[in-house]
Amino acid sequence: MRTCYSLLLTAAALTAGLKPPQRSKAIRTTARSAAQPADLCAQLLNEVNKCNDLGDGVALLPLIVDGHKVGELRPELAKAVADAGTAFRIDAGVVRLDAALEAADEPARTEAVATCIDRLAKDGVVTGWRDELLPVVASYSAAPAFRVERAAYPLLGAKGYGVHVNGYTFDGDELRVWVATRASTKATYPGMLDHVAAGQLADVGGRPGEQVLAELAEEAGVPDELGKRAAPASVVSYRGVAGEGKGERVTNEVLFCYDIELPSSFTPRPVDGEVEGFELRSVDAVLADLVRGRFKPNVAVVTVDFLVRRGFLRPEMDGYLALVAALRSGDCS
Amino acid sequence: MRTCYSLLLTAAALTAGLKPPQRSKAIRTTARSAAQPADLCAQLLNEVNKCNDLGDGVALLPLIVDGHKVGELRPELAKAVADAGTAFRIDAGVVRLDAALEAADEPARTEAVATCIDRLAKDGVVTGWRDELLPVVASYSAAPAFRVERAAYPLLGAKGYGVHVNGYTFDGDELRVWVATRASTKATYPGMLDHVAAGQLADVGGRPGEQVLAELAEEAGVPDELGKRAAPASVVSYRGVAGEGKGERVTNEVLFCYDIELPSSFTPRPVDGEVEGFELRSVDAVLADLVRGRFKPNVAVVTVDFLVRRGFLRPEMDGYLALVAALRSGDCS
Numbered sequence: 001m002r003t004c005y006s007l008l009l010t011a012a013a014l015t016a017g018l019k020p021p022q023r024s025k026a027i028r029t030t031a032r033s034a035a036q037p038a039d040l041c042a043q044l045l046n047e048v049n050k051c052n053d054l055g056d057g058v059a060l061l062p063l064i065v066d067g068h069k070v071g072e073l074r075p076e077l078a079k080a081v082a083d084a085g086t087a088f089r090i091d092a093g094v095v096r097l098d099a100a101l102e103a104a105d106e107p108a109r110t111e112a113v114a115t116c117i118d119r120l121a122k123d124g125v126v127t128g129w130r131d132e133l134l135p136v137v138a139s140y141s142a143a144p145a146f147r148v149e150r151a152a153y154p155l156l157g158a159k160g161y162g163v164h165v166n167g168y169t170f171d172g173d174e175l176r177v178w179v180a181t182r183a184s185t186k187a188t189y190p191g192m193l194d195h196v197a198a199g200q201l202a203d204v205g206g207r208p209g210e211q212v213l214a215e216l217a218e219e220a221g222v223p224d225e226l227g228k229r230a231a232p233a234s235v236v237s238y239r240g241v242a243g244e245g246k247g248e249r250v251t252n253e254v255l256f257c258y259d260i261e262l263p264s265s266f267t268p269r270p271v272d273g274e275v276e277g278f279e280l281r282s283v284d285a286v287l288a289d290l291v292r293g294r295f296k297p298n299v300a301v302v303t304v305d306f307l308v309r310r311g312f313l314r315p316e317m318d319g320y321l322a323l324v325a326a327l328r329s330g331d332c333s
Numbered sequence: 334m335r336t337c338y339s340l341l342l343t344a345a346a347l348t349a350g351l352k353p354p355q356r357s358k359a360i361r362t363t364a365r366s367a368a369q370p371a372d373l374c375a376q377l378l379n380e381v382n383k384c385n386d387l388g389d390g391v392a393l394l395p396l397i398v399d400g401h402k403v404g405e406l407r408p409e410l411a412k413a414v415a416d417a418g419t420a421f422r423i424d425a426g427v428v429r430l431d432a433a434l435e436a437a438d439e440p441a442r443t444e445a446v447a448t449c450i451d452r453l454a455k456d457g458v459v460t461g462w463r464d465e466l467l468p469v470v471a472s473y474s475a476a477p478a479f480r481v482e483r484a485a486y487p488l489l490g491a492k493g494y495g496v497h498v499n500g501y502t503f504d505g506d507e508l509r510v511w512v513a514t515r516a517s518t519k520a521t522y523p524g525m526l527d528h529v530a531a532g533q534l535a536d537v538g539g540r541p542g543e544q545v546l547a548e549l550a551e552e553a554g555v556p557d558e559l560g561k562r563a564a565p566a567s568v569v570s571y572r573g574v575a576g577e578g579k580g581e582r583v584t585n586e587v588l589f590c591y592d593i594e595l596p597s598s599f600t601p602r603p604v605d606g607e608v609e610g611f612e613l614r615s616v617d618a619v620l621a622d623l624v625r626g627r628f629k630p631n632v633a634v635v636t637v638d639f640l641v642r643r644g645f646l647r648p649e650m651d652g653y654l655a656l657v658a659a660l661r662s663g664d665c666s
Contacts, residue, residue, distance in 0.1 A: 140654050208648040231644030235657045256648045309642055311564030315541040315589045321473050324568045325665035332658035 036287060041319030043291045044304050048326045050297040051238035051251060058241060063095040063156055065102070065145035068138035071095075072157035072252070080125050081156070087116040097146075109146035117152045126152045128187055132202065134160065139333040140204050140254065150200070154250040159331070160200060163208045164299065165216060165230055165258045166306040167196035167268065169280060175310065177286050177303070178268055180220070180275040182296065193295040194275060195302065196220045196260070196268050208232070208256045216260070220268035220278065230260035234309060236301045237330030254332055257302050283312050301327060369620060374652030376624045377637050381659045383630040384571035384584060391574060396428040396489055398435070398478035401471035404428075405490035405585070413458055414489070420449040430479075442479035450485045459485045461520055465535065467493065472666040473537050473587065483533070487583040492664070493533060496541045497632065498549060498563055498591045499639040500529035500601065502613060508643065510619050510636070511601055513553070513608040515629065526628040527608060528635065529553045529593070529601050541565070541589045549593070553601035553611065563593035567642060569634045570663030587665055590635050616645050634660060 037043065054060075061078045063071035073081060078095050081088045086098050087109075096102065101109050110133065120126040128151045135144035136158040153160060167178035180194040197215040201208060212230050216222035234257040241250055262268070268278040281289075287307070290300050305327045307313050313320060370376065387393075394411045396404035406414060411428050414421045419431050420442075429435065434442050443466065453459040461484045468477035469491040486493060500511035513527040530548040534541060545563050549555035567590040574583055595601070601611040614622075620640070623633050638660045640646050646653060 141651060232647050233642050233644060235648075235654060237658075254654065309566050311566060314565050315568075318474060321568060321587065321666050325661065328658065328661055333654050 036284070039318065040287065041313060041317045041323045045319060045323045045326055047290055047293060047297070047300045048304055048323065051240050051301055052326065052329045053240045055241045060157060061090065061093055061095050065097055068142070070136050070138050070145045070158060073155070077155055080120060081116065084119040084123070085116040087112040106144055106146055113146050113148055117149050120152065126155060134158070134200070134202065135204050137204050144204065157250045157252055160251070160253045161204060162198060162200050162253060162255045163212050163215065163258060164195050164198040164255050164302040165212055165260055166302065167220070167260050167262055169262050169264050171264065174282070176280045176282055178262065178278055179281045179286065180278050183274060183276050186274065189296040193289055194299050196278065198299070212258050218272050219274055221271050222268065226262070226266065227260070230258045233257055233259045234305050235332055236305050236327045237332040238298070238301060239330040252330060253298065254330065255298065255302055257305055259306065283307065369617070372651065373620065374646060374650045374656045378652060378656045378659055380623055380626060380630070380633045381637055381656065384573050384634055385659065385662045386573045388574045393490060394423065394426055394428050398430055401475070403469050403471050403478045403491060406488070410488055413453060414449065417452040417456070418449040420445040439477055439479055446479050446481055450482050453485065459488060467491070467533070467535065468537050470537050475537070477537065490583045490585055493584070493586045494537060495531060495533050495586060495588045496545050496548065496591060497528050497531040497588050497635040498545055498593055499635065500553070500593050500595050502595050502597050504597065507615070509613045509615055511595065511611055512614050512619065513611050516607060516609050519607065522629040526622055527632050529611065531632070545591050551605050552607055554604045555601065559595070559599065560593070563591045566590055566592045567638050568665055569638050569660045570665040571631070571634060572663040585663060586631065587663065588631065588635055590638055592639065616640065
């Protein structure tokens with residue numbers, strides 16, 4: 001069976017451009033392996049909730065533009081933002097654009113906000129400058145209220161959108177997961193475990209599938225013909241204050257989750273220096289590293305979602321429902 | 334390729350008991366087929382939200398036992414329940430067990446509640462008697478506050494748990510879905526479309542996977558050896574007031590969703606008279622019937638979740654996120 005399938009994958013599919021069947025495997029028995037403790041779901045929930053942790057007693061002021069909430073700020077930050085120029089004001093516990101800007105169009109708002117954010121960068125409040133604008137929106141399908149430097153959007157508590165790709169391979173009957181190790185030089189989460197490819201969406205309402213193809217090529221050397229096998233499968237969302245990594249202090253994210261089965265003959269390779277390397281791991285090893293907190297927190301959320309969808313976590317396990325519920329804790333819109 | 338795979342499925346796997354690979358297929362292009370309208374996700378959301386519809390201006394009184402909310406009742410029903418014997422009382426807008434029952438154990442509570450429900454049945458308030466007790470719980474892992482006749486638990490707004498199985502087959506490269514037609518004699522949703530197998534869980538904290546095996550055998554004639562391929566993949570939850578079907582007026586449900594790939598040589602067959610027959614449908618046909626409201630409402634929710642997980646609905650489609658969010662609208666605990 002295995003020989004036949006491998007033959008199909010390598011000879012027929014990759015050479016001739018055919019698309020072989022993707023197999024979806026799951027643990028077939030309800031037996032728990034020795035590596036899986038009885039409170040596995042509770043331990044995983046603990047990791048998932050690192051992305052849902054707002055901290056103790058953190059008050060947040062809503063950022064309202066055009067009648068919609070598009071962000072939320074800690075009070076001290078809201079004051080700093082309001083004091084840094086004329087773009088923002090605080091009005092009865094609500095952060096708003098300056099009244100004149102409310103009536104302006106998006107480019108004018110974006111320009112005024114940029115002046116404010118520049119000042120905050122000079123003051124050391126905004127760090128990790130990326131020189132990339134991200135839209136500030138109420139939802140994925142809404143028109144941007146304005147755009148803001150990527151390093152600043154978490155400070156506003158603005159929603160972010162990303163794509164994450166679960167890469168896996170079948171070793172005979174066993175599903176194994178491709179895990180990346182982030183470069184030790186990364187500003188955020190250096191040395192932690194990551195997906196084969198992931199990326200922030202630079203705009204909303206676009207075509208995430210195309211970005212998946214690009215990220216797979218840029219981050220893992222996956223050619224487009226193979227990358228096209230990646231298919232959307234889920235969405236995770238979370239909202240919290242992350243304690244680690246400059247520019248990632250507030251998270252209010254929606255991640256489009258894709259899966260790609262890679263043929264056993266293919267090995268991802270670091271292309272853009274974002275990761276040190278890739279390793280094919282057993283599900284038990286992935287679970288152990290998840291529990292140990294070795295994965296970048298939002299990668300842990302997407303990976304747990306993958307393991308739920310593939311049947312490696314089961315309703316018979318204590319805490320299964322709470323874990324599944326936590327995967328879409330944030331505003332999924 | 335197809336010949337090789339079919340051979341594996343039928344000759345090797347079914348005869349010799351081997352487990353062939355399950356293939357997970359998805360639409361590989363972002364092209365929308367002619368059968369899929371631009372507002373497909375919005376139309377599907379409309380169907381999903383049939384299960385999330387609480388109606389206009391429906392006030393609900395919480396049912397609190399042991400300090401936890403275990404149900405919710407419409408005011409007129411709460412009054413009927415409180416008036417039917419001594420089991421329940423209304424205290425400042427909250428429905429509670431009688432004080433003596435609060436201190437009693439579960440069997441004593443269940444007995445007292447049964448007397449109350451018997452009266453309501455005699456009065457015609459509880460209809461469609463099933464002669465089966467269901468647990469009333471705050472969550473799946475909680476001990477039952479008491480047990481109640483199945484026909485009455487929706488009237489209390491108690492949480493219900495079920496298993497639903499998405500059955501599918503590959504016809505070459507094309508994923509096709511097995512759809513059942515409910516018997517015209519069913520008390521609820523006669524003649525509507527349904528899963529290959531589904532069932533209410535008679536208890537909580539149990540082993541849903543074992544019930545999946547039993548339902549597959551009882552409802553669709555799937556032998557255990559084949560049924561074991563069913564794997565848990567997701568959870569949907571919803572909360573609303575369904576307008577159709579006696580005994581299904583209040584829904585506050587969590588459904589464990591399983592997937593099973595059936596070999597192309599296997600045809601499900603009606604066993605227990607619950608369904609008239611099974612039909613293998615294309616995804617486009619399933620989408621068309623979903624939009625037309627031909628599926629039993631909660632089956633529609635699970636089927637949409639399946640199509641999301643298999644990549645037939647994509648982030649590029651308008652309304653994708655709202656649809657995904659709606660699949661876990663209820664209390665998933």
